[in-house]
Amino acid sequence: MLATETVENYLKAIYLLQRDAAADEASMGKIAAALGVTAGTATSMVKKLVAARLARHERFGGVRLTTKGTRAALDILRRHRLVETFLVDTLGLDWSVVHDEAERLEHAISPMVLDALDRHLGRPAFDPHGDPIPRADGALQESEAMPMSELGSGDAARLVRVLDQRGDSLRFLRASGLKVGATLRVVAIEPGAGVMRIRPDGGSIVSMSTTAAARVLVRPTRSRH
Amino acid sequence: MLATETVENYLKAIYLLQRDAAADEASMGKIAAALGVTAGTATSMVKKLVAARLARHERFGGVRLTTKGTRAALDILRRHRLVETFLVDTLGLDWSVVHDEAERLEHAISPMVLDALDRHLGRPAFDPHGDPIPRADGALQESEAMPMSELGSGDAARLVRVLDQRGDSLRFLRASGLKVGATLRVVAIEPGAGVMRIRPDGGSIVSMSTTAAARVLVRPTRSRH
DNA sequence: CGCATAAGTTTGACGACTCAAACTCTAGGT
DNA sequence: ACCTAGAGTTTGAGTCGTCAAACTTATGCG
Numbered sequence: 001m002l003a004t005e006t007v008e009n010y011l012k013a014i015y016l017l018q019r020d021a022a023a024d025e026a027s028m029g030k031i032a033a034a035l036g037v038t039a040g041t042a043t044s045m046v047k048k049l050v051a052a053r054l055a056r057h058e059r060f061g062g063v064r065l066t067t068k069g070t071r072a073a074l075d076i077l078r079r080h081r082l083v084e085t086f087l088v089d090t091l092g093l094d095w096s097v098v099h100d101e102a103e104r105l106e107h108a109i110s111p112m113v114l115d116a117l118d119r120h121l122g123r124p125a126f127d128p129h130g131d132p133i134p135r136a137d138g139a140l141q142e143s144e145a146m147p148m149s150e151l152g153s154g155d156a157a158r159l160v161r162v163l164d165q166r167g168d169s170l171r172f173l174r175a176s177g178l179k180v181g182a183t184l185r186v187v188a189i190e191p192g193a194g195v196m197r198i199r200p201d202g203g204s205i206v207s208m209s210t211t212a213a214a215r216v217l218v219r220p221t222r223s224r225h
Numbered sequence: 226m227l228a229t230e231t232v233e234n235y236l237k238a239i240y241l242l243q244r245d246a247a248a249d250e251a252s253m254g255k256i257a258a259a260l261g262v263t264a265g266t267a268t269s270m271v272k273k274l275v276a277a278r279l280a281r282h283e284r285f286g287g288v289r290l291t292t293k294g295t296r297a298a299l300d301i302l303r304r305h306r307l308v309e310t311f312l313v314d315t316l317g318l319d320w321s322v323v324h325d326e327a328e329r330l331e332h333a334i335s336p337m338v339l340d341a342l343d344r345h346l347g348r349p350a351f352d353p354h355g356d357p358i359p360r361a362d363g364a365l366q367e368s369e370a371m372p373m374s375e376l377g378s379g380d381a382a383r384l385v386r387v388l389d390q391r392g393d394s395l396r397f398l399r400a401s402g403l404k405v406g407a408t409l410r411v412v413a414i415e416p417g418a419g420v421m422r423i424r425p426d427g428g429s430i431v432s433m434s435t436t437a438a439a440r441v442l443v444r445p446t447r448s449r450h
Numbered sequence: 451c452g453c454a455t456a457a458g459t460t461t462g463a464c465g466a467c468t469c470a471a472a473c474t475c476t477a478g479g480t
Numbered sequence: 481a482c483c484t485a486g487a488g489t490t491t492g493a494g495t496c497g498t499c500a501a502a503c504t505t506a507t508g509c510g
Binding site (some may be wrong): 252256285 | 486487488489490491
């Protein structure tokens with residue numbers, strides 16, 4: 001029930017790793033890396049999560065959250081994403097810095113403040129990165145989208161979500177005019193170089209690696225050049 | 226420099242106790258009580274503050290902050306009071322609950338967020354309780370005011386500050402129409418009972434103990450009945 | 451197959467913060 | 481001057497989260 005701040009961080013990290021993993025479970029090494037902690041520390045914390053019925057784990061195997069653990073992780077994610085939305089929409093901070101700020105604030109938000117914040121922001125469904133904000137009851141509606149890297153040359157699309165939270169990635173995207181909601185068109189793809197060239201509407205052409213483009217999600221628009 | 230959350234709490238408590246004390250120093254017992262900790266714990270933490278040049282203390286004597294400690298305490302107080310102002314002005318929470326909420330949030334606010342918050346709120350000089358908000362450079366302008374308990378029968382005054390942060394006290398004041406900025410008149414004083422009777426403008430007469438009234442600060446207005 | 455390497459686990463230790471309980475000092479009254 | 485009640489201090493121990501280093505298991509290469 002009363003998760004410590006550290007436990008909250010583990011739950012959130014495991015949830016996100018689990019979501020991204022093929023096998024739907026988080027490896028100990030990745031958990032440790034995500035939290036900036038040694039593998040031994042992660043092992044012992046996971047042991048504690050298991051004792052609290054928040055996660056399941058068997059020796060040398062992967063980690064996965066229980067229903068209870070998932071519920072807790074979604075609550076933390078909700079706090080995180082609402083705080084990010086607040087920092088951008090209300091305080092006018094740049095989206096490239098809000099992730100780290102929210103990382104600290106998310107643990108200090110009580111249910112009462114959270115609800116007031118939610119109301120103040122107009123109960124938003126998505127944060128500034130396009131990530132869905134879990135609702136108070138734990139419901140989470142992922143938006144339909146595909147990686148920008150899968151677009152073909154000439155395809156037009158709308159940018160709906162940016163998975164990368166790293167400040168420099170976000171600053172690059174903002175500087176290029178590639179923000180959530182923007183429309184764009186693929187000008188060219190150079191598979192050999194692993195690079196695609198993109199033109200945001202009303203901006204100039206930018207090149208980015210297909211691996212970077214894979215972390216940008218888009219929804220294709222009907223128009224085809 | 227990098228004060229831990231616990232250290233921040235000690236600094237703030239010592240600052241406030243020192244301000245209220247006649248001898249301008251905080252006793253170990255009161256520090257312990259303010260933090261909900263045993264006397265032994267307070268002694269050892271103060272020892273740590275002294276080692277960090279944040280406070281001065283000699284065995285069996287009082288504790289007082291150094292210049293460095295005072296500067297740090299004012300920074301924490303600034304965060305606390307700006308957060309309170311935000312919770313009331315922007316999120317619309319009741320002033321009787323914001324103290325405890327701010328107590329948690331104040332440690333998670335970075336300088337960048339703090340400044341954005343300050344700008345968003347219009348760089349306020351006072352928080353919802355009428356407490357002055359220290360400025361970023363540490364300047365603190367106390368408002369001139371006297372305890373309501375020192376008014377005489379028939380005196381009129383404007384309520385400028387409430388020192389008590391306890392939720393039930395604040396709920397009583399709000400319910401009575403006694404909020405910061407309200408004008409009022411002393412209807413009667415009954416020294417024997419230790420009670421004074423107050424009529425807020427546009428409200429009905431309320432009784433309160435002179436000890437409670439001493440924690441409410443007012444500025445007398447020229448009009449005399 | 452066998453074994454080296456990567457991944458995971460265990461162990462012992464530490465720093466931060468806390469308590470309970472034993473101990474010491476200070477101050478006030480007679 | 482004394483002596484005691486109350487305030488303050490010290491000590492020993494415990495919890496939480498962490499690390500480094502020794503150890504164990506799983507796996508994939510040759």
